[in-house]
Each structure stands twice: as C-alpha cells, then as structure tokens.
Amino acid sequence: MNASLISLEIWVVALGLVLMLADFWMPAERKRFLGYAAAAALAVLLVMNLGHCATGTAFNGMFVQDGLAVFFKCFFIIAAILVLFMAVEFSDNLTAGISEYYSLVVFALSGMLFAASANNFAMLFVSIELITVTFYVLTSFQRGRLVSLEAGVKYLILGALSSAFMVYGIALVWGTTGKLNFNELALVAGQFAGNKIFLLGMVLVLVGLGFKIAAFPFQIWAPDVYQGAPTPTTAFLAVGSKAAGFVLLLRVLFTAIPSVSAHWANPLIIISGITILYGNLCALPQRNLKRLMGYSSIAHAGYLLLGVAALSMNGQAAMLYYLSGYLFTVLGAFTVICLVMRHLDNEDISALAGLHQRSPLLATTLTLAMVSLAGIPPLAGFFGKFLLLKAVLEQGATNPGYYCLAFTALAGVVISLYYYFGVIRAIYWSKDTPVDLSPILLSGPAKVTLAICIAGMFWIGLFPNTMVSLATEAVKTLGI
C-alpha cells in the first residue's frame, strides 16, 4: 500500500475540518474572510501537488494516481479556489453558517479529487456520493429562500434516483463478472460483451454518470437546480461536478470496458447530438440568466460528449482541452452574475442593462465569457470546439454518423449565437431603461478572480499548444 499518494486528499479533508472548527473561535464579523484563508491553503496544496507527481496505485488498485488524475486534480483545485473567492463575495446573502459553506465546498472538492483517481466501482460510487450529498446541502443553503429549497429537493430526489440506478448497475456488473477493479474488468469484459445482464448493468452505471454531466435524457434537473441554487454553488456544479462526471465516464468507458465501448459509437453519437440540440434550443426563450446558463451547460455537456463519442485519443484530449477553457469561461460568467445580481430577487437579464457604465470590468468579463461560450475566435471556446469537431471528423471514415454529428454540433453553435448575443445586447444596447445606474464597487480579490478568468480564456485560446500537449499527455494513460 502506498498511502503517500493520497496525501493531497488527506490535506484537503483536513482543511475542511479545520474550517469547521475555526467557526467556533472566529468572531462573527471576520468569518467571511475564512474563505480567503481556505483559497490560499488550496493554492499552496496546488503548488505542492504540481511539484511532485508520484504516480502509482494505492489501496489494492482502488486508487490510481496517473496523468489523467493529476490533470483533473489541478483542474478541480483551481475551480474550488475561484468558487471560494466567489463565495466570499456572496456571503452577505447567506444568513448563517458561512464557514460551513466554505468547508462544504472543500469537502465536495475532496470528493472530486477521489473521483479523479477512482479505479474501482466502490471508489466510483463513494466519491460520486460524496460530491452529490454535499451538493444537496450546498444547493439548498439559502434555506430562507423558497427557490433554493425547491432546487435542493428536486436535486435530492433525482440525484438519489440516479444513484439508485448506478448502484443496481454496479451490482449487476459485479455479479456477472466478479470484478470491481477497472483494470481487472478490462481483461474479462470482452467475454461478457454478449451478456445481457452485464450490458444492462453497464447501461445503468452510465445512467448515473449521465445524470452527473446532465446529458440527455437525464438533464431535467439542471435548469431548475442552476436557477435556484446560490450562485457559487451553481458555478461549482457547472464546472466541478460536471468534470467529475466526465473523468469517471472516461475511466469507465476506456479503462474498464474498452472492448465493449468500441461498439457504442452510435448510441454515443445520438446522445451527444440530442444533448447539443436540446440545450441550445431550450436556452433560446430564457430570460433568467442562471437558467439560461443551465441550458447552456447542457449544450456544453453535449459538445464535451463529442470527444467521448469519437472514441479516439484525439477526441479525449480535445475534451480535456475544452473542459479547461470551460472552467475559466463559466467561472468568469458566474462571478459576474454573482457580483451584479447578489442583491436582486431573481436573475433576469434586464438587470444587466447599463452594466458597461456601472462597471466596465464586469461588462468586459461577461462579454468575453459569452463570446468564448459561443465559440468565436480567439478565445478558448473556439479552439476547443475546433479540436472536438476535428476529432469527430477524423473518425468519419469509420462511421458516417460522425458527419451528421459534426453537422449537428455546428448547427448548435449557430443557434447558440442568438442567446449568447442576447446577453451581450442586454449589457450594451438594452431597450429597458436601467433602473439602477450606481457604479458597482469591486473588492480587490474579486478583481483578481475576474483577471484570472480573463487571462485563462485568452491564454488557452491564443496559446493552445501548452494545454493541448498537457491534455494529450494526460489521456495517454487511458491507452486507447
């Protein structure tokens, strides 16, 4: 056993416990600053983690530390740091328990870190549940607001349903093959390719993962939960929880059952295409900005699935690249939403009117984020979509369905231009007369967060080579 491999996770869990205990001694008016302390501690852990990347497995092969795991761990920690900064700005809206909010974010992060390293169905189940159960609480944290509670209850029922499906799937897979470890399963999965019970079990496991990433037809929860949850929670849900679903999807499809998933191109193509169309078409009439982002995140789950459906190393690398651009873009957008709309009852788009006069920095960040989400050069979203489409078209020779999928994705991009530019129009050329033209004062850390997000969007978009080589290096461990 090699327990030193999980030192990062141990530190993160310890940080969560320290934050909970600090709640007892910290004077009430200083509690919100614990968020900065937590973010700083995570930044230190990130640098330490980058410093030495020992690889190997621990706990009898349940836990694997490889290139893919290290890539996603850095991703999750950066996401958590930006979310903690956002939570400090949001703390006025949380009547009680702000330090618990921080520690729950850190516990959810620990679940994501374990998910990045899961190499066993038991580990997959426990890490996913650690994330989901924490998010039930984070979603309904504003328990004085009915929308927040309602979002929490909806997430609870649908989340518990999907985990019940997943557990039953794991039971069937384990019952037929007798293997829980992904590498051991890969050796025997080929023999069970015709076994109906095994296939049913695998499909049920994928249903659970499809729920996490909000892919069609398991996306119903996303708009309501995104709208009702406190804004930092929504941001973490859109980035962290979705990415955790994707890393587990990669592990299950390409480490555990590569010989079976090789024949699943058609279902993956169909799910990816419908998810893109559904997300983009439903986003068109939305007036609530967080709900719009919810539908947009469904569409982006579809784009990310392009990389999975391509069943190739280029596809997986493109997906990782796209996710890293998505991290800065979405967190930038949600930071702006959080800062502009934290004192409003609902997040109607009309509240953005006159934002370029109230705060040019916020207006610029939101504009850049929308441009990047829409996939316009030179920002991160453009090159990511380009790489995903390229990976899909490369496979076109083997299956003509890939051409249809690429066409669907392009159609989705064109549809999405309408609603993303609706947001930009609301900022600069709004027809509604702005009710409030008072300038928005930004704290120093908020400016730093926005600057990091803008820099990330430009860096990943303009200098893609570094990130592409990192992503390619990371997916080599999947070995397809």
Add this chain to the structure above:
Amino acid sequence: MNVGLEHYLVVSALLFALGLLGVITRRNLLVMYMSLELMLNAANLALVSFSRFNNNLNGQILVFFIITVAAAEVSVGLALIVALYRKRQTAHVEDLTTMKL
C-alpha cells in the same frame, strides 16, 4: 424447493421495480424518498446474494459502503424535506412550482 441465486435476483429486481414505480407514481416527498431507499436495498440484496453464491466477499463489503452512504443521504434528505415543510407547509411535489420552464 431449492432456493437458488435466480430467486434472490428476481426478488431484488421486483423490489427495484416497486421502488421505481413508487418514485414515479407517488406524489408525497416522504413516500418517494422511501421508495428510493427500497431501490438501494434492492441493489444491496442483489450484491449479497451474488456474494453468497459466487463465494466472493467483495460484494458484501460494497454493501457496507452503500448502507453508510444511504444513511448520510437520508439524513440530508429528511433535513431538506423538513426545511421545505416549515417554509411551505407541504410535502407534495405538485407544490414545487416556483420555477417553471
């Protein structure tokens, strides 16, 4: 009659289907939540019977994890339902209509 693996699996599949039916048809949050627990226990039964008949203890270990996680999920879930009841005086899904498409 000799009770074999198939019998246990049929019972487990029935429990799972009953739980799913409950979640889909019932409108009270507490009953829906109970049905969800039934679905988890169906999986537990399947794991334990596979474990017993295949002479492999891994499944029983996994059942411990599932029971623990289910307990955590129930505590959070019931707290949420209580908080909703205090705010809204109802535990019916039809009343969860603040957010519409």
